[in-house]
Amino acid sequence: MGQRITVDPVTRIEGHLKIEVELENGKVKDAWSSGTMARGFEALLTGKDPRDASYVTSRFCGVCFSVHTMASAAALDNAFGAQVPDGGRLIRNLIMGAEYLYDHIIHFYHLTALDYLDIMAIANYSGKDKDLLAVKDKVVGLVKRGDTYPLTPRYEPDNFSVADPEIVTMAVKHYLDALKVQVTAKNMGAIFGGRVPHYQSIVVGGVTQYPDAEQIGRFKSMLDEVVAFVKNVYMQDVLLFGTGPLLPLAQLGVGGGHLNYLSYGAFPNDAEGKDLFFKPGVIKNGNLGTVEPFDHQKVTESVKYAWYKEKAPVHPFDGEQIFDLDRKDAYSFVKAPRYDDMPMEVGPLARMLIHKEPNLMGLVTNHGVKPGAVARHAARMLETVALADQMYVWLNELIEAAGKPGFKIQDTAHWEPPAAGEGAGFYEAPRGALGHWVKIKDKRIENYQAVVPSTWNASPRDEKGQRGQYEESLIGTPVPDPENPINIVRVIRSFDPCLACAVHVIHPRTNEILKFRIE
Amino acid sequence: MATSFRNISRRDFLKFCAGTASLLGLSEAAVPRVARALEGAAAKPPVIWLEGQDCAGCSISFINSSNPGTAEIVLDTISLRYHETLMAAAGHLSEKVLHDTIKEGGYVLVVEGSIPKADPRFCTVAGTNFVDTVKAAAANAAAVIAIGACATYGGIPRGTPSNGIGVQQAMAEGMIPQKPLINCPTCPAHPERFIGTVVYYLLYKKPPPMDADLRPLMFYDKLIHDNCERRGHFENGEFLTDWNDFNQRNYCMYLKGCKGPFTHSDCPKRRWSDGLNWCIGCSATCQGCAEPAFYTGMTPLYNKTKDIAGDGPKIETVGAVVTGAVAVGLAGHFIGQVMTGRLGSGGPPEEGGDS
Numbered sequence: 001m002g003q004r005i006t007v008d009p010v011t012r013i014e015g016h017l018k019i020e021v022e023l024e025n026g027k028v029k030d031a032w033s034s035g036t037m038a039r040g041f042e043a044l045l046t047g048k049d050p051r052d053a054s055y056v057t058s059r060f061c062g063v064c065f066s067v068h069t070m071a072s073a074a075a076l077d078n079a080f081g082a083q084v085p086d087g088g089r090l091i092r093n094l095i096m097g098a099e100y101l102y103d104h105i106i107h108f109y110h111l112t113a114l115d116y117l118d119i120m121a122i123a124n125y126s127g128k129d130k131d132l133l134a135v136k137d138k139v140v141g142l143v144k145r146g147d148t149y150p151l152t153p154r155y156e157p158d159n160f161s162v163a164d165p166e167i168v169t170m171a172v173k174h175y176l177d178a179l180k181v182q183v184t185a186k187n188m189g190a191i192f193g194g195r196v197p198h199y200q201s202i203v204v205g206g207v208t209q210y211p212d213a214e215q216i217g218r219f220k221s222m223l224d225e226v227v228a229f230v231k232n233v234y235m236q237d238v239l240l241f242g243t244g245p246l247l248p249l250a251q252l253g254v255g256g257g258h259l260n261y262l263s264y265g266a267f268p269n270d271a272e273g274k275d276l277f278f279k280p281g282v283i284k285n286g287n288l289g290t291v292e293p294f295d296h297q298k299v300t301e302s303v304k305y306a307w308y309k310e311k312a313p314v315h316p317f318d319g320e321q322i323f324d325l326d327r328k329d330a331y332s333f334v335k336a337p338r339y340d341d342m343p344m345e346v347g348p349l350a351r352m353l354i355h356k357e358p359n360l361m362g363l364v365t366n367h368g369v370k371p372g373a374v375a376r377h378a379a380r381m382l383e384t385v386a387l388a389d390q391m392y393v394w395l396n397e398l399i400e401a402a403g404k405p406g407f408k409i410q411d412t413a414h415w416e417p418p419a420a421g422e423g424a425g426f427y428e429a430p431r432g433a434l435g436h437w438v439k440i441k442d443k444r445i446e447n448y449q450a451v452v453p454s455t456w457n458a459s460p461r462d463e464k465g466q467r468g469q470y471e472e473s474l475i476g477t478p479v480p481d482p483e484n485p486i487n488i489v490r491v492i493r494s495f496d497p498c499l500a501c502a503v504h505v506i507h508p509r510t511n512e513i514l515k516f517r518i519e
Numbered sequence: 520m521a522t523s524f525r526n527i528s529r530r531d532f533l534k535f536c537a538g539t540a541s542l543l544g545l546s547e548a549a550v551p552r553v554a555r556a557l558e559g560a561a562a563k564p565p566v567i568w569l570e571g572q573d574c575a576g577c578s579i580s581f582i583n584s585s586n587p588g589t590a591e592i593v594l595d596t597i598s599l600r601y602h603e604t605l606m607a608a609a610g611h612l613s614e615k616v617l618h619d620t621i622k623e624g625g626y627v628l629v630v631e632g633s634i635p636k637a638d639p640r641f642c643t644v645a646g647t648n649f650v651d652t653v654k655a656a657a658a659n660a661a662a663v664i665a666i667g668a669c670a671t672y673g674g675i676p677r678g679t680p681s682n683g684i685g686v687q688q689a690m691a692e693g694m695i696p697q698k699p700l701i702n703c704p705t706c707p708a709h710p711e712r713f714i715g716t717v718v719y720y721l722l723y724k725k726p727p728p729m730d731a732d733l734r735p736l737m738f739y740d741k742l743i744h745d746n747c748e749r750r751g752h753f754e755n756g757e758f759l760t761d762w763n764d765f766n767q768r769n770y771c772m773y774l775k776g777c778k779g780p781f782t783h784s785d786c787p788k789r790r791w792s793d794g795l796n797w798c799i800g801c802s803a804t805c806q807g808c809a810e811p812a813f814y815t816g817m818t819p820l821y822n823k824t825k826d827i828a829g830d831g832p833k834i835e836t837v838g839a840v841v842t843g844a845v846a847v848g849l850a851g852h853f854i855g856q857v858m859t860g861r862l863g864s865g866g867p868p869e870e871g872g873d874s
Contacts, residue, residue, distance in 0.1 A: 007610035008610060008644070008645045008646065009603055009609065009613060009644050009645055010609055010610070011603045011604070011606050011608065011609040011613055012603075012604060012605070012607075012609070014574075014575045015575070016570075016603075016642065016643070016644050018645075036642070036643045036644065037571075037642040037643070037644075038641050038642075038681060039572050039633075039641070039675075039676045039679045039681050039683060040676075040679035040680040040681050041675070041679060043680045044675065044679045044680075048818055049818065049819035049820070049822065051819070051820065051821045052818055052820045052821070055806060055820055056675060056814065059574050059576065059674075059675050060574065061574050061575070062574035062578065062579050063575055065576060085763075106582075111604075114607050119607075138594070147562065147563055147598050149599050149600050149616070150593065150599045150601075150602055150605050150607060150608075151607050152607060153607070153612045153613075153615070153616060154607040154608055155608075176590050179582065179589050179590050180585075180588065183583050183584075183589075186579075186792065187583070187792040187793055187795050190791060190795050190796050191796060192801065194796050194797060194800060194801030194803050195792050195796060195798060195801075196580075196583065196791070196792050197579045197580055198576060198707055200798045200801055200803035200804075201801040201802070203803070203821075206762070207762075208762050208801055208802040208803045209796075209801040209802060210762060210763075210765060210768040210802065218795075323680075325638060325640055407763075408763040409762055409763060410762040410763060412761050412763060485610070
């Protein structure tokens with residue numbers, strides 16, 4: 001029996017996550033991932049006006065709020081029979097794009113970069129760059145005053161940490177710069193979204209913000225500013241780290257896991273939603289050359305080790321979920337979705353591998369980078385760049401569309417809830433595949449379901465004993481010092497966890513059975 | 520004596536003071552006073568920021584602050600000991616900081632997210648349920664600031680099976696110790712209102728003047744409807760019914776379910792996202808997130824509102840109900856005048872369609 005250690009809370013993520021691992025010979029031998037908070041949104045939505053869903057589900061998560069509104073609105077579009085006009089589709093794409101830009105920047109700089117930097121190396125910076133000297137003065141000033149919170153305490157830097165004073169000082173400067181850029185990226189979305197977080201304007205049938213020339217012009221200039229940072233700073237930093245000091249970690253493939261990847265696809269380029277900018281698909285067992293089509297009928301959910309009443313795995317819409325806080329062997333509020341009975345990774349690495357993104361493939365073939373924690377950061381950066389470029393295309397299409405007679409942003413004819421109906425909405429959150437499902441009866445929500453990215457990634461074991469992707473990705477991770485499990489948080493944070501979303505389907509008071517079926 | 524601001528330039532510091540003075544509604548003339556008060560601090564005041572049943576949206580909103588900027592607040596103004604989303608530490612290291620700071624006492628406790636009343640096991644961090652964590656942290660706090668709809672009045676989680684409640688109710692029911700409490704509602708909290716509240720407390724060492732729901736009057740004393748930029752259209756009986764109609768783009772949102780007539784907040788003046796836009800600005804309606812009744816007292820969100828009694832929102836200005844789009848067209852002006860008559864009734868939105 002190896003030594004057990006627990007990281008609880010895993011910080012610098014969204015939500016409440018506990019990771020427990022068993023160590024043997026300085027490496028992780030086994031791992032358990034636990035979501036430790038639940039609210040119960042679906043139960044709340046039952047009986048409500050269906051249009052409330054796109055507003056309420058934004059509050060699944062305050063980090064990736066707009067994608068929940070988006071997937072919810074897509075499910076409602078489907079159920080109401082609404083056809084989103086081009087203006088609505090393009091503005092939705094631009095709002096969603098703004099969310100990606102802010103979310104990926106904040107993830108890299110503010111949620112994860114500190115795992116790779118020996119920040120105190122700044123004291124040894126001896127260069128003459130005025131900006132970097134200002135950063136040095138700031139940090140040294142904090143140290144002298146004996147109050148370096150919240151930058152300390154921290155896990156001690158290890159042999160993978162970057163300790164070059166110039167690189168570290170520059171990275172911390174970028175951390176501070178990125179604090180401002182992420183505001184610009186978020187606010188860009190607020191131009192059409194009303195405010196941030198929790199954009200207000202995405203509703204069933206389209207959006208509410210009628211765009212004007214001033215808004216479009218402002219959006220463009222803010223996009224220019226964010227894209228300049230993405231290409232001149234974010235991209236350069238990830239490449240510098242990934243092919244430099246972090247290359248050994250990347251080549252080890254630390255944090256690889258099951259090597260199964262899933263994407264639902266997102267960002268419609270046409271009215272029918274057939275041509276998606278992010279492609280749907282499935283990769284199994286690390287066979288990067290073969291991308292299978294995605295078939296939602298192959299999705300099942302297991303509750304074997306979650307705090308719900310025992311039930312065989314079924315398609316989410318056929319499932320019944322009865323909450324059981326006293327369940328023996330259960331260790332998480334997160335359920336265990338599987339595709340073809342296989343645990344899947346969702347998120348930027350899955351999307352870019354399914355895309356066969358050439359730069360990512362180049363890192364794999366030319367630099368020996370294996371899918372894992374470092375590759376996840378690279379994939380996230382590469383899709384940020386690709387999406388940023390595409391946002392100009394959508395913006396130009398919006399300018400063109402807005403100038404034509406009959407320009408529309410919302411399907412007015414399908415604003416009122418139907419007497420009955422059901423709909424599914426698939427999208428890609430910054431951290432992975434997201435599905436919302438709604439069933440309407442008597443103009444009210446009869447049932448609401450969501451299977452979110454971190455449910456895929458953070459899931460516990462299933463009937464076959466297959467670990468979830470966080471758990472599997474930790475196997476073999478070096479932890480030479482149990483008091484300093486820095487590699488564990490590096491691996492987990494590379495997924496950009498979002499636990500508040502991952503947990504929501506419960507009915508503890510009524511033990512009411514939730515049922516859903518999709519044709 | 521160490522001061523909070525020695526490591527930033529005088530120019531930056533005065534800019535910071537001007538920003539905070541403006542948040543508090545103080546004139547330029549007050550900047551030197553703000554500067555003296557902040558400079559006089561012996562050390563950065565410690566802050567513990569707990570997240571319970573939250574979505575981290577208030578944290579994400581907090582870091583949207585531009586003037587003063589997030590870095591200036593987090594590194595120069597306060598000593599942010601514990602904040603799950605921002606702190607470098609994890610696991611046992613973060614727990615140690617939490618416990619050490621609680622032991623030290625005298626900190627400002629910020630609570631984001633609700634407290635699960637149905638069963639404490641709905642939220643557990645580091646093996647301790649959230650009720651016990653707030654209980655311990657409140658015990659030695661100098662003051663508590665509840666940030667966002669969930670931590671103030673329960674917000675959306677209040678209507679879920681976990682029955683999330685706010686700090687105010689938890690104190691009233693004796694679940695956690697009574698301490699000076701300031702509520703900064705809205706979903707999410709507005710960064711300027713929150714930071715303004717923190718700075719007020721640091722300057723004056725006491726909570727700002729507040730209303731009966733413990734909201735600072737400097738931010739929440741007016742109804743949105745009374746200061747709404749679309750009020751003129753309301754008076755004219757011009758209501759948005761079709762988002763595709765260019766001519767209607769700035770019309771009153773009342774028929775689409777706007778809760779501005781009974782929601783207290785300075786949103787129309789302050790706006791959101793550095794003043795770029797706000798909920799009504801994007802024609803998406805106010806959904807009353809500054810009110811204790813949010814969310815269950817506000818649903819259905821997109822139906823026009825009528826006044827009724829009960830535990831719904833307090834209606835202070837809406838007197839009559841618009842009965843249909845036809846009435847709007849024919850008698851808009853008349854209706855507008857009737858609706859401005861002040862009545863003291865309150866209630867949740869009307870059921871059914873809005874036309």
